Amino acid sequence: MPLHPVPARPDGLPDRIRHWIGGAFRDSADGAVFDVADPVSNSPYASAAAGGAADVDLAVAAARDAFPAWAAMGDRERANLLYRVADAVEEREDRLAGFESFDSGCPSRRRAGRPAAPRRTSATSPT
Secondary structure, three states: OOOOOOOOOOOOOOOEEOEEEOOEEEOOOOOOEEEEEOOOOOOEEEEEEOOOHHHHHHHHHHHHHHHHHHHHOOHHHHHHHHHHHHHHHHHOHHHHHHHHHHHHOOOHHHHOOOOOHHHHOOOOOOO
8 A cells, every 4th residue: 555645636637738828728839748747656647738949939929919908008907907817716726726736746735725815915906
């Protein structure tokens, strides 16, 4: 019997991880992937897009295209957007902690109770 039981794969854990570039999921430009293995059994549980230079170029171009709208956004509007992101993380905190625990091998009880509040510290208070 192993010293530590192999954790069950969390429901909803993706088996394919793609890039998020320019508001859309994308495979690597050259189709390259790598295995993602859980640290307990070292068994692959997902494949992830392996970014290369072409993917970096696409991401940089997408960021450059998005920057004017972000820069034109007022402080309050930008803060409200960041708060919406923090709200979404908080709403999914248990699920995300389960994913992270499985991926890192860190027991979820060590992650429990860590609020999303620190993610809010860089945003100005919303109005």
